[in-house]
Amino acid sequence: MIPRKRYGSKNTDQGVYLGLSKTQVLSPATAISSSSDSTPLPTPVALVPSPPDTMSCRDRTQEFQSACKSLQSRQNGIQTSKPALHAARQCSEFTLMARRIGKDLSNTFAKLEKLTILAKRKSLFDDKAVEIEELTYIIKQDINSLNKQIAQLQDFVRAKGSQSGRHLQTHSNTIVVSLQSKLASMSNDFKSVLEVRTENLKQQRNRREQFSRAPVSALPLAPNNLGGGPIILGAESRASRDVAIDMMDPRTSQQLQLIDEQDSYIQSRADTMQNIESTIVELGSIFQQLAHMVKEQEETIQRIDENVLGAQLDVEAAHSEILKYFQSVTSNRWLMVKIFLILIVFFIIFVVFLA
Amino acid sequence: MKLYSLSVLYKGDPKAVLLKAAYDVSSFSFFQRSSVQEFMTFTSQLIVERSGKGSRASVKEQEYLCHVYVRSDSLAGVVIADSEYPSRVAFTLLEKVLDEFSKQVDRIDWPVGSPATIQYTGLDDHLSKYQNPREADPMSKVQAELDETKIILHNTMESLLERGEKLDDLVSKSEVLGTQSKAFYKTARKQNSCC
Numbered sequence: 001m002i003p004r005k006r007y008g009s010k011n012t013d014q015g016v017y018l019g020l021s022k023t024q025v026l027s028p029a030t031a032i033s034s035s036s037d038s039t040p041l042p043t044p045v046a047l048v049p050s051p052p053d054t055m056s057c058r059d060r061t062q063e064f065q066s067a068c069k070s071l072q073s074r075q076n077g078i079q080t081s082k083p084a085l086h087a088a089r090q091c092s093e094f095t096l097m098a099r100r101i102g103k104d105l106s107n108t109f110a111k112l113e114k115l116t117i118l119a120k121r122k123s124l125f126d127d128k129a130v131e132i133e134e135l136t137y138i139i140k141q142d143i144n145s146l147n148k149q150i151a152q153l154q155d156f157v158r159a160k161g162s163q164s165g166r167h168l169q170t171h172s173n174t175i176v177v178s179l180q181s182k183l184a185s186m187s188n189d190f191k192s193v194l195e196v197r198t199e200n201l202k203q204q205r206n207r208r209e210q211f212s213r214a215p216v217s218a219l220p221l222a223p224n225n226l227g228g229g230p231i232i233l234g235a236e237s238r239a240s241r242d243v244a245i246d247m248m249d250p251r252t253s254q255q256l257q258l259i260d261e262q263d264s265y266i267q268s269r270a271d272t273m274q275n276i277e278s279t280i281v282e283l284g285s286i287f288q289q290l291a292h293m294v295k296e297q298e299e300t301i302q303r304i305d306e307n308v309l310g311a312q313l314d315v316e317a318a319h320s321e322i323l324k325y326f327q328s329v330t331s332n333r334w335l336m337v338k339i340f341l342i343l344i345v346f347f348i349i350f351v352v353f354l355a
Numbered sequence: 356m357k358l359y360s361l362s363v364l365y366k367g368d369p370k371a372v373l374l375k376a377a378y379d380v381s382s383f384s385f386f387q388r389s390s391v392q393e394f395m396t397f398t399s400q401l402i403v404e405r406s407g408k409g410s411r412a413s414v415k416e417q418e419y420l421c422h423v424y425v426r427s428d429s430l431a432g433v434v435i436a437d438s439e440y441p442s443r444v445a446f447t448l449l450e451k452v453l454d455e456f457s458k459q460v461d462r463i464d465w466p467v468g469s470p471a472t473i474q475y476t477g478l479d480d481h482l483s484k485y486q487n488p489r490e491a492d493p494m495s496k497v498q499a500e501l502d503e504t505k506i507i508l509h510n511t512m513e514s515l516l517e518r519g520e521k522l523d524d525l526v527s528k529s530e531v532l533g534t535q536s537k538a539f540y541k542t543a544r545k546q547n548s549c550c
């Protein structure tokens with residue numbers, strides 16, 4: 001973090017550094033002074049001045065400190081001086097940390113501002129892709145480390161919180177919260193800048209495609225015109241082609257190649273993703289077809305069901321008919337047996353009495 | 356498809372420093388292995404020295420391809436693979452390895468490190484894992500799974516078509532059954548009513 005920091009601040013010194021840093025460095029200080037309004041007595045050293053080069057107003061902290069000290073000694077005498085000293089040392093440590101974070105924050109803000117200026121540039125030929133990438137990377141790292149530092153600060157406050165007074169605690173909490181909100185707003189800014197950058201890249205690609213495709217479409221036209229049509233038209237088209245080629249100066253084409261090299265990996269990723277997407281779409285259509293076919297087969301199944309049901313009804317009806325017939329047949333048999341019996345009886349009587 | 360080496364380097368100002376490397380030289384004969392390994396180390400260093408910060412590149416050396424990725428914080432990774440190995444997977448691997456490395460190894464150790472002093476052991480795992488890009492790379496994995504699903508679905512379609520034919524058979528058979536049962540019923544009734 002430390003070497004990066006140096007590099008970054010050096011880098012941004014000549015740019016927008018001054019304009020922004022003033023407000024940014026001031027803000028933790030203002031937070032400190034505003035929150036210290038409620039706790040003037042136990043935290044005299046919390047008002048350690050911000051670096052003199054960034055202060056725009058007069059530094060009267062020393063006077064205030066001396067006034068505080070005299071007030072304190074008048075009120076409490078000597079007995080309270082020892083714990084107060086201890087608390088003051090802790091407090092100064094805390095303030096140092098807070099101030100360092102504030103400084104880092106302002107530095108990062110300056111870098112972010114530079115990145116914004118770079119990213120908002122719309123020109124096609126003056127595109128500093130490498131610089132932007134590097135700045136993005138640096139800012140990302142800065143934000144990470146700032147996050148870590150603030151967490152450390154919070155831990156520190158929590159560790160010391162039980163010993164020190166209530167006012168001191170609320171004061172340090174306020175500082176931490178204000179630092180955190182600064183960081184959050186900065187990361188939001190960073191995000192929006194990145195969005196702008198991607199949008200710009202998209203536009204640039206569109207434009208580049210327009211210019212680099214133009215000559216290809218003009219080429220087949222030119223010979224046709226030269227062959228039959230008026231020569232002026234051919235010359236005209238050639239002129240337009242020349243213009244189109246002029247746009248593709250060596251510088252531009254070199255840049256194109258460079259960007260293409262950088263993009264090839266991303267391109268291949270995008271291609272793979274597209275492949276996957278198309279496969280998924282295909283799968284979706286296959287599923288739809290499946291559903292359709294299953295739906296169609298439902299009809300045939302219903303027909304089978306109806307047929308089987310009808311057959312069952314028919315078979316049952318036929319069964320009952322046959323049963324009926326059987327019953328009638330069996331009842332007929334008894335009748336025949338009876339008739340035969342009677343006939344035999346008559347026959348026997350006839351044989352016995354008449355023979 | 357094979358990976359031969361995976362190395363992490365630091366791109367110093369004049370020279371690149373090898374921080375950690377893993378090799379898979381099992382496909383070479385036993386006597387060549389050490390020289391091959393040395394050659395790969397040398398090639399990696401050379402490539403890193405010649406490629407700029409924040410760039411990705413693929414260098415062809417005979418039938419091998421060296422994929423190099425130099426991050427803008429001077430940390431670089433080189434993968435030596437054969438020419439069949441998909442470059443996208445190689446770059447994904449590099450990005451992953453460099454991320455891991457920068458998390459585990461402190462930034463201060465980068466310019467002065469050497470393979471003996473750096474405590475980072477993930478390279479061999481990654482190397483063996485990425486030998487099969489279909490398994491290791493999530494995108495190819497998803498792609499392979501999708502392809503599998505597609506094949507399964509095609510099979511399902513075929514079996515569904517077969518089922519449709521069988522259902523048609525069933526329909527015709529049940530129709531025959533229906534008419535026959537109707538005839539049966541009629542004859543039975545005739546039997547009953549005649550006498």
